[in-house]
Amino acid sequence: MWPMTWMNRTMTNPFDELRRQMERLLDEFNLSTWRFPLPAAGYPALNVWDAGDTVCVEAEIPGVSKDDLEVYAVGNELTIKGRRAALEGDNITYHRQERGTGTFTRVLTLPAEVDPDRVEAVLKDGVLTVRLPKAEAAKPRKIALKTS
């Protein structure tokens, strides 16, 4: 779980407070609406889809600047490496810490061979989009039928 603390100085009835905290906990377990990287999936979470001649890979990596991000495409493997810096400074107290920091690497085996020379990656508003044109060999082609 994510380390979380919150201050509460207006506690009147301890049972009310307990109930509210339980509700909040249950609320927070509703992972479908939470944007935390699920451990099984690795970070960053990816959406990958087929756009005809291109394989598109999209990742949400808020707070990672262009300089802290590396994208490699080798063969049919895509590697996304990056780092998100932690907040620095003296005299700071975390009341809530839900956002991860540190380095991450995710390697994805692509469903098709791609042409590494024509890969394009765009980072905008915390969303990375990588467009990987399929290699000639991987594109669908029509087979001419011979008649004997």
Next chain:
Amino acid sequence: MATETSLQKRETPLAQTEPVRSGPIYIPAVDIVEKDDSLLLFADMPGVRAEDLDIKYERGTLTLYGKVEPRQDAQKTTYWLKEYGVGDFCRTFEVGEGIDAAKITAEFKDGVLTVHLPKAQELMPRKITVKTG
């Protein structure tokens, strides 16, 4: 060091007060950090454009809303991997009285919203000089 400054997630879902568009609404992950003179709130809202952010402070409630347009037509797209959904972000906080509401500012960079909530003057830590007699 006890201060009266608190910033808590609202108990009731905000969907009741926000105009809800169709589609899912996601709760952004946040960090809340206290410094000597202010609270800082960081919210991950990837895919939101700065002009599509709506930050409201009303009667002690801070609401963050980020509109996100679908980036693909989900119905027509063949996904090989779909590990996250795309939709608006919304989260609400109750801001304690120790915050100087008129001086709240916000900035947005690389998909991260930063809200500065300066503490009211009377809550600022101050050094007490000890007199020797």
